[in-house]
Amino acid sequence: MNRLTQSTQKLRRISSQEVDVSGEHQSFLHDIIFEAKSLLQVDRVSVWLFDDMHQPTKLLNYANTDWLDVPAQLPVLSIDDFPVYFATIITGQSIAADNASLDPRTSEFTDIYLKPNDIATMLDTAIFKNGIALGVVCCEGRTDVRQWQEWEVAITEMVADCCSRRLLVHELYQMQQKLTKMAFQDMLTGLNNRRFLMEHAKREMSRHQRTERPMSLIMMDLDRFKRINDDFGHDAGDKVLQKFAQCCLDVVRVEDCFCRLGGEEFVVLLPETSVSDAHMVASRLCSATRDMEVRQENALIRVTASFGVSEVNPSMPFSHALKMADQAVYRAKANGRDQIQLAC
Numbered sequence: 001m002n003r004l005t006q007s008t009q010k011l012r013r014i015s016s017q018e019v020d021v022s023g024e025h026q027s028f029l030h031d032i033i034f035e036a037k038s039l040l041q042v043d044r045v046s047v048w049l050f051d052d053m054h055q056p057t058k059l060l061n062y063a064n065t066d067w068l069d070v071p072a073q074l075p076v077l078s079i080d081d082f083p084v085y086f087a088t089i090i091t092g093q094s095i096a097a098d099n100a101s102l103d104p105r106t107s108e109f110t111d112i113y114l115k116p117n118d119i120a121t122m123l124d125t126a127i128f129k130n131g132i133a134l135g136v137v138c139c140e141g142r143t144d145v146r147q148w149q150e151w152e153v154a155i156t157e158m159v160a161d162c163c164s165r166r167l168l169v170h171e172l173y174q175m176q177q178k179l180t181k182m183a184f185q186d187m188l189t190g191l192n193n194r195r196f197l198m199e200h201a202k203r204e205m206s207r208h209q210r211t212e213r214p215m216s217l218i219m220m221d222l223d224r225f226k227r228i229n230d231d232f233g234h235d236a237g238d239k240v241l242q243k244f245a246q247c248c249l250d251v252v253r254v255e256d257c258f259c260r261l262g263g264e265e266f267v268v269l270l271p272e273t274s275v276s277d278a279h280m281v282a283s284r285l286c287s288a289t290r291d292m293e294v295r296q297e298n299a300l301i302r303v304t305a306s307f308g309v310s311e312v313n314p315s316m317p318f319s320h321a322l323k324m325a326d327q328a329v330y331r332a333k334a335n336g337r338d339q340i341q342l343a344c
């Protein structure tokens with residue numbers, strides 16, 4: 001079997017493997033760049049990505065066989081300093097520079113990179129995404145110049161394709177993470193949303209059923225919020241909601257689950273908390289809201305909120321506790337607002 005066939009088989013096996021793409025590039029490109037180093041018998045293989053694939057101005061170093069611990073400050077190559085190299089790579093041509101200091105496509109690197117790092121020969125090729133160069137795989141030999149063979153260029157191009165596939169999987173993973181976050185997060189306040197609360201409550205209720213520890217719920221609704229929108233505008237209303245969210249987060253504990261149900265309605269689920277303790281938390285939230293000020297142009301906006309506190313009985317559906325707390329909020333509103341009512 002010739003070298004090309006052997007190397008192709010190795011790379012195909014590597015690129016078919018499932019890998020954890022949740023970490024840094026150095027971790028999930030590690031096996032590919034190490035295999036490239038071994039197949040091509042070079043001193044170093046590195047992966048660089050463009051800052052912007054559509055209008056690249058810089059190449060950023062992302063993964064390197066030499067650095068198992070990636071330094072905080074990675075080298076950056078700018079298009080202004082290496083115009084010929086960039087122009088060649090962007091068009092998708094591989095650069096097999098036998099003598100890197102003499103080859104016009106890589107000689108730009110001589111003083112700044114080749115000499116200080118003792119690099120004599122380079123074989124670089126573009127990593128593509130949708131037919132556009134996204135970055136570069138860079139293979140470097142130290143000390144001796146070398147005559148690159150066609151099969152070695154083909155292998156480097158295949159390494160770049162393996163990287164491209166891994167990067168795509170990494171991008172899909174990041175997109176999925178973002179979508180999951182969006183599905184469970186309120187975009188305006190950054191708080192968890194109703195969907196998150198329902199999922200979280202299910203888990204908490206099962207835990208509390210086993211431990212028989214108390215759990216409580218506080219529902220809160222800003223008072224006469226419509227007036228704020230009407231008097232100061234919708235943006236001011238949004239600002240109030242954001243400030244209120246932050247203000248409440250400062251009061252509750254990290255293990256409490258604070259969510260925006262929608263509009264000007266919020267809930268905090270308090271594990272390991274009796275109704276009387278939840279009432280104390282609600283009192284703190286009530287006075288923190290009263291003390292809160294939001295500046296809008298020359299005006300200072302102040303708000304109050306009405307609170308309903310209920311026990312969460314793990315043997316009843318969670319919607320029951322929500323309903324009880326909601327009814328208590330309704331009574332607080334009917335009773336003059338800016339107060340707390342216990343569910344009965």
Ligand SMILES: Nc1nc2c(ncn2[C@@H]2O[C@H](COP(=O)(O)OP(=O)(O)OP(=O)(O)O)[C@@H](O)[C@H]2O)c(=O)[nH]1
Pocket residue numbers: 188221222223224225226227229233234235236237238241262263264333337
């Ligand atoms: N700025 C802003 N306003 C919102 C948002 N979501 C809901 N609202 C507004 O919140 C207001 C809620 O008004 P109402 O349900 O009448 O309640 P309220 O004025 O707070 O009166 P009470 O609850 O009875 O004290 C409505 O005007 C909604 O348009 C939001 O994300 N941003």
